Amino acid sequence: MSEETTHQQVALVTGANKGIGRGVAEQLAALGMTVLIGARDPRRGEEAAAELRAAGGDAHAVTLDVTDPASVREAAQQIEERFGHLDVLVNNAGITGSGQVSPENAHDQVPSAVDLDTVRAVFETNVFGVIAVTNAVLPLLRRSPAARVVNVSSHAASLTLTSDPDGPFAALLPSAAYSPSKSALTALTVQYANELRKDGILVNAAAPGYVDTDSNDHTGFLTVAQGAAIVVRLAVLGADGPTAGFFSEDGPVPW
Structure with missing residues (x-):
């Protein structure tokens, strides 16, 4: 029996029943990995997994709400019982904050007027959820000979880009929820990378770019496959690959 066998x-992949997460899952399955479709809605998760299997991939749905500690624990237990290890974790599940709390004003994340419940909800998923899932499956990642963790961030996380009054983000309204949550996620990525470096676990953040998804009402100009490409590249890094980095398809993203 070969090592591969x-x-x-x-x-x-969390939040993998649609959007960038779905694209990442499809590409990892195409590379021959067993892909676990993390989804809050069991039906949508199973539908996505079934479609990947129909396309020739090995995919399974895992019910996972990153904001629910019991759901996170149960998902980790299911993975342990069925597979015994985990090689790649893609923390993709995230929200923009639009319509999460009060639909009539949740689009307004301007710092001086933001609803604190909106900020809390966004951080609960985009930051605290990442910590919860990563810590729950870390024992399984440690059983991999070459574990990789990819946190799906955003160009909006870059303090360098967003603070430039003449830069590409100058026209956007200031955000007290989404952008700071992604900045916190990239900072968190560095801290996990520093802790796990000695174990050979590479941890990086990815900025997929402006991808055509539900989260931006399909105004993005990149396809899901294009956005997923950098995430997948970081998920399959060799032993000499980077860690504690922040990358887009064009290369390193400034902090």
């Missing part, structure tokens, strides 16, 4: 690579 004895160690099937297993990847968990």
